Amino acid sequence: xxxxxxxxxxxxxxxxxxxxxxxxxxxxxxxxxxxxxxxxxxxxxxxxxxxxxxxxxxxxxxxxxxxxxxxxxxxxxxxxxxxxxxxxxxxxxxxxxxxxxxxxxxxxxxxxxxxxxxxx
Amino acid sequence: xxxxxxxxxxxxxxxxxxxxxxxxxxxxxxxxxxxxxxxxxxxxxxxxxxxxxxxxxxxxxxxxxxxxxxxxxxxxxxxxxxxxxxxxxxxxxxxxxxxxxxxxxxxxxxxx
Numbered sequence: 001x002x003x004x005x006x007x008x009x010x011x012x013x014x015x016x017x018x019x020x021x022x023x024x025x026x027x028x029x030x031x032x033x034x035x036x037x038x039x040x041x042x043x044x045x046x047x048x049x050x051x052x053x054x055x056x057x058x059x060x061x062x063x064x065x066x067x068x069x070x071x072x073x074x075x076x077x078x079x080x081x082x083x084x085x086x087x088x089x090x091x092x093x094x095x096x097x098x099x100x101x102x103x104x105x106x107x108x109x110x111x112x113x114x115x116x117x118x119x120x
Numbered sequence: 121x122x123x124x125x126x127x128x129x130x131x132x133x134x135x136x137x138x139x140x141x142x143x144x145x146x147x148x149x150x151x152x153x154x155x156x157x158x159x160x161x162x163x164x165x166x167x168x169x170x171x172x173x174x175x176x177x178x179x180x181x182x183x184x185x186x187x188x189x190x191x192x193x194x195x196x197x198x199x200x201x202x203x204x205x206x207x208x209x210x211x212x213x214x215x216x217x218x219x220x221x222x223x224x225x226x227x228x229x230x231x232x
Contacts, residue, residue, distance in 0.1 A: 044213065103217055105218070110170055
């Protein structure tokens with residue numbers, strides 16, 4: 001059915017950087033679009049970014065454009081999110097999410113999430 | 121961006137009773153070429169990631185109990201829990217995947 005395991009979260013300084021990773025298993029990673037979705041404490045779900053199956057096309061929410069970079073390594077079955085110029089409002093649980101096979105923006109399998117806290 | 125608005129924000133339902141959650145999109149999410157509504161529903165329990173319940177507005181994900189059903193088309197959608205169980209206490213989110221960016225409703229908290 002698919003499994004996703006995020007890592008790399010933690011405490012980041014304002015203006016600093018963090019790199020999130022997401023290890024995929026139990027499905028053919030290289031054939032799926034992938035997303036990052038975040039959830040601030042006590043708040044709802046907000047889409048952050050997506051990448052196509054071969055990594056040649058990416059999209060970002062306006063709030064992270066120019067600061068975050070999504071990428072993937074299909075040989076390692078791993079998705080990444082490079083987060084630069086961190087702000088307090090980036091504090092959230094970050095979920096790695098698999099797109100539905102039949103729709104690049106649909107979402108089906110979610111990881112457990114990794115927590116990012118931006119604070120000095 | 122398409123704005124998704126859910127109602128109510130919260131509701132309390134007795135065990136065994138019906139729960140109904142509404143979701144309205146600011147523009148149609150019905151794709152005319154395939155007649156599919158690009159609308160899904162997620163359930164999120166405390167401390168857990170969201171879980172997909174419904175996609176294409178009315179298709180139940182594998183393993184989801186049949187007390188969960190989705191309906192609607194265009195801009196107006198409904199998630200119905202026909203007979204509420206204790207394990208259904210959660211926040212429910214609708215989600216449109218018709219356009220980029222995909223967007224979510226604000227969530228509806230269901231309690232006993």
